[in-house]
Amino acid sequence: MMSKSTWLHSTAFKVAALAAVASLVLFGSAATASPAARHSKASGVTINVAIAYPAPPKAMLAKFTSQTGIKVNWSYLQWDDLQTKIAAAAEADTYFADVTDVDWSKVGEYYVTKWFLPLNQYFSVRSLASQYPQISSFERNGTLVGMPMDVSLLVTTINEKAFRKAGLNSVPTTLAQYTKDLQTLKSKGIVAHPLDIPFAAAEGLSTYWYELTAAMGGQVLSASYKPLFTNPSSPGYKAMAWMVNAYKSGLVAKANLDYEDYQGFETEMAHGLAASVFSDYSGDIGTIYDVPSQSSVVGDVSYVATPGASGPAANLGNPDGIGIPRSAEHVSAAVAFIKWMEEPANQAAFAGAAGPKNVISTFPLPSNRGGLSLLAASGKVPGAASLVNLVENHGRAVFPAGAPPWYPNFSNAVYTNLHSAAAGQESVASAISAIASEVNSLNS
Amino acid sequence: MSQSVISRRRRSLAASTHRRSRRSEAMGYAMVAPLLIFILALALYPTVLTTIDAFMHIDALTPPNHFVGFGNFTAIFSNPEIRQSFENTGWYVVFGVGLTLVLGTTFGLLLQRRFRGRGIVLAIVILPWALPGVVEGVIWSWIYDPTFGVLNSVLKSLHLISQYQLFIGTRQIESILLTSLVQVWQITPLATLLVLASLQSIPGEVYEAARVDGASWWQVIRRITLPLIRPGLAIATVEALVLSLNIFDQVYVLNSGATTASSLMSETYFTTFQGLNFGQGYALSLLATVVTVVLSLGALKILYRKVTF
Numbered sequence: 001m002m003s004k005s006t007w008l009h010s011t012a013f014k015v016a017a018l019a020a021v022a023s024l025v026l027f028g029s030a031a032t033a034s035p036a037a038r039h040s041k042a043s044g045v046t047i048n049v050a051i052a053y054p055a056p057p058k059a060m061l062a063k064f065t066s067q068t069g070i071k072v073n074w075s076y077l078q079w080d081d082l083q084t085k086i087a088a089a090a091e092a093d094t095y096f097a098d099v100t101d102v103d104w105s106k107v108g109e110y111y112v113t114k115w116f117l118p119l120n121q122y123f124s125v126r127s128l129a130s131q132y133p134q135i136s137s138f139e140r141n142g143t144l145v146g147m148p149m150d151v152s153l154l155v156t157t158i159n160e161k162a163f164r165k166a167g168l169n170s171v172p173t174t175l176a177q178y179t180k181d182l183q184t185l186k187s188k189g190i191v192a193h194p195l196d197i198p199f200a201a202a203e204g205l206s207t208y209w210y211e212l213t214a215a216m217g218g219q220v221l222s223a224s225y226k227p228l229f230t231n232p233s234s235p236g237y238k239a240m241a242w243m244v245n246a247y248k249s250g251l252v253a254k255a256n257l258d259y260e261d262y263q264g265f266e267t268e269m270a271h272g273l274a275a276s277v278f279s280d281y282s283g284d285i286g287t288i289y290d291v292p293s294q295s296s297v298v299g300d301v302s303y304v305a306t307p308g309a310s311g312p313a314a315n316l317g318n319p320d321g322i323g324i325p326r327s328a329e330h331v332s333a334a335v336a337f338i339k340w341m342e343e344p345a346n347q348a349a350f351a352g353a354a355g356p357k358n359v360i361s362t363f364p365l366p367s368n369r370g371g372l373s374l375l376a377a378s379g380k381v382p383g384a385a386s387l388v389n390l391v392e393n394h395g396r397a398v399f400p401a402g403a404p405p406w407y408p409n410f411s412n413a414v415y416t417n418l419h420s421a422a423a424g425q426e427s428v429a430s431a432i433s434a435i436a437s438e439v440n441s442l443n444s
Numbered sequence: 445m446s447q448s449v450i451s452r453r454r455r456s457l458a459a460s461t462h463r464r465s466r467r468s469e470a471m472g473y474a475m476v477a478p479l480l481i482f483i484l485a486l487a488l489y490p491t492v493l494t495t496i497d498a499f500m501h502i503d504a505l506t507p508p509n510h511f512v513g514f515g516n517f518t519a520i521f522s523n524p525e526i527r528q529s530f531e532n533t534g535w536y537v538v539f540g541v542g543l544t545l546v547l548g549t550t551f552g553l554l555l556q557r558r559f560r561g562r563g564i565v566l567a568i569v570i571l572p573w574a575l576p577g578v579v580e581g582v583i584w585s586w587i588y589d590p591t592f593g594v595l596n597s598v599l600k601s602l603h604l605i606s607q608y609q610l611f612i613g614t615r616q617i618e619s620i621l622l623t624s625l626v627q628v629w630q631i632t633p634l635a636t637l638l639v640l641a642s643l644q645s646i647p648g649e650v651y652e653a654a655r656v657d658g659a660s661w662w663q664v665i666r667r668i669t670l671p672l673i674r675p676g677l678a679i680a681t682v683e684a685l686v687l688s689l690n691i692f693d694q695v696y697v698l699n700s701g702a703t704t705a706s707s708l709m710s711e712t713y714f715t716t717f718q719g720l721n722f723g724q725g726y727a728l729s730l731l732a733t734v735v736t737v738v739l740s741l742g743a744l745k746i747l748y749r750k751v752t753f
Contacts, residue, residue: 083717083718084713084717087504087716087717087720088717090504091504091720091722109504109505109720112504112505113504113505113720115504200613200700200702201699201700201701201702201703202700202701253590253591254590254610255589255590255591255608255610257590257610257613257614258585258588258589258590258610258612258613258698260700267589267591267592268591273591405505406505406719408718408719408720409718409719412701412714412718412719415700415701416525416701416702416703419613419700419701419702420702420703420704423613423614423702423704424614425614425704
């Protein structure tokens with residue numbers, strides 16, 4: 001047996017100790033080091049931009065570089081992956097990117113966690129209000145957590161050709177008429193399952209419920225984040241019952257239990273297997289339904305005012321934003337980049353006003369009114385004018401008081417229970433009760 | 445030569461031998477040092493941190509961090525969704541390990557025979573192993589698709605179903621089995637290769653002797669082949685066990701966030717990165733690690749036997 005003193009002086013001990021120290025230094029420092037020295041330089045640096053959108057055309061980024069001297073390294077990540085990276089990097093206090101995604105649903109969370117630098121010192125919230133229709137989604141108690149990167153709405157789309165084929169020549173403006181029209185489409189055999197609701201347990205299902213609740217004249221949470229959907233006569237309760245009933249009665253295909261939002265748009269609506277999406281995304285006509293390689297209904301689908309309880313309803317906003325993580329290395333350059341992204345001409349170009357060469361793929365609408373006007377005036381994007389009208393006249397935030405900090409937990413409870421109710425694993429009453437119980441627990 | 449000179453030379457020779465031996469020993473340690481650093485940094489260090497943090501309240505939405513003892517574990521076991529994921533993971537292990545071993549052994553036995561194009565078949569068999577789990581999930585979501593899926597199309601053309609079916613999402617066991625199949629498809633190639641390597645190490649004389657003694661095909665399999673490939677089977681079992689216990693990609697792609705076929709790892713992901721409750725996430729990870737280590741060691745103890753010829 002090796003004595004303690006021999007072991008302490010042995011080569012094995014030295015190697016093990018060296019390895020342990022090296023690994024602790026190497027990885028410990030990576031995990032706990034404070035952000036690298038911040039550069040206040042806004043020129044001659046390279047910034048890392050991690051966004052859930054594909055990069056703009058190289059020529060546009062090159063123009064930004066020639067104007068500012070800032071090089072942009074744009075990483076396109078899937079939305080879910082990006083949120084995981086933001087959380088992991090922030091929790092580990094590690095550099096991740098200089099500019100990244102601030103989704104509307106994460107604003108409450110980032111306000112509490114302080115993972116992003118407040119942008120108030122770079123942008124005036126008061127003056128932005130007149131230019132940005134959805135700025136309130138990014139502000140909490142006077143703190144500007146991110147800047148809107150686009151304007152995005154939950155909108156209703158219908159396949160006009162299918163509606164006409166069923167003898168439905170006027171656009172439904174009330175939910176009762178809309179439901180009747182869907183039943184007519186089904187009973188006349190025009191479309192076997194005319195409505196697309198993505199019932200997979202994912203975010204798209206939650207937002208569908210919020211939009212339908214808004215159409216029924218309500219909202220899901222109060223200003224103090226109390227559940228407003230527990231009473232069977234409340235809009236939220238009725239909206240969930242309507243969705244589950246639409247599934248069980250065959251207005252929605254059985255397959256939708258497995259479909260997330262984009263699967264439904266691309267598999268059903270784009271191929272004429274559904275005739276309407278009640279809560280579609282603004283921009284889907286231009287990016288999916290009117291793209292011949294992806295669609296067999298080119299020119300048939302249009303945006304309509306969302307049918308409500310007694311007339312056109314509100315369209316809830318679900319905009320993407322951009323912000324600067326606390327661990328960013330080049331803050332000044334990041335601010336310059338955000339300002340460039342927000343320029344009305346660039347915003348309009350990203351959405352297609354300058355032709356298909358300059359678009360950011362799947363980009364919905366410009367974040368500000370200057371960009372929206374340029375887009376509508378260009379006449380190059382299908383349905384842009386009607387979308388701008390919806391933004392200005394019917395747009396509303398999902399949560400007027402801003403998304404709660406625990407929004408992801410809430411949404412998780414919504415989509416898992418709503419999915420289970422459609423699958424027949426629980427009743428609507430029990431799904432509602434489970435969601436309310438989660439909200440109460442999150443509030444306590 | 446005087447006695448003292450001899451003695452000096454002997455001492456010098458001994459010292460030189462000792463130095464050489466120490467140099468060679470040091471060289472050995474230097475060679476393994478990078479691996480040691482790698483293991484310490486990427487396995488041991490995070491495990492130690494995870495173990496400590498599993499007993500802490502670390503929630504980005506409700507700071508500050510503080511010690512909570514077994515609080516995270518109590519919360520985990522009182523959460524019905526997480527309890528459901530434990531049960532589901534048990535099913536993933538049953539299906540994953542069972543099917544991988546049966547298929548891996550069967551393919552190993554088939555590929556042991558020499559036939560034309562065997563090399564090509566081997567290359568094709570190994571392909572699924574090389575694909576990332578998410579890619580496989582996407583491929584199989586197309587196979588299972590209730591509107592355009594290949595599986596529906598095949599079953600309908602064989603008149604086994606009258607209309608297209610929804611395979612995943614409604615029934616727990618069916619959803620888990622079909623999700624598990626995707627992973628089995630991925631890990632069976634490695635199990636096949638492990639079994640095949642073990643089969644090829646069995647000397648032909650053993651089979652010849654059995655044949656001379658009049659052993660039937662089944663007796664040869666049961667009494668000779670299976671006992672002699674136990675080392676390969678043991679490693680294949682551990683591989684299937686570890687991957688089934690930690691199944692995530694396939695569940696996430698095919699099942700989204702539904703609890704019907706959720707797994708321990710998908711719940712860990714949602715708790716940690718969606719709920720931002722890192723403390724409970726660490727506790728779940730620690731539980732997964734402990735269960736994986738205990739079951740793997742148990743499987744090795746039961747299955748592994750040193751085989752010498």
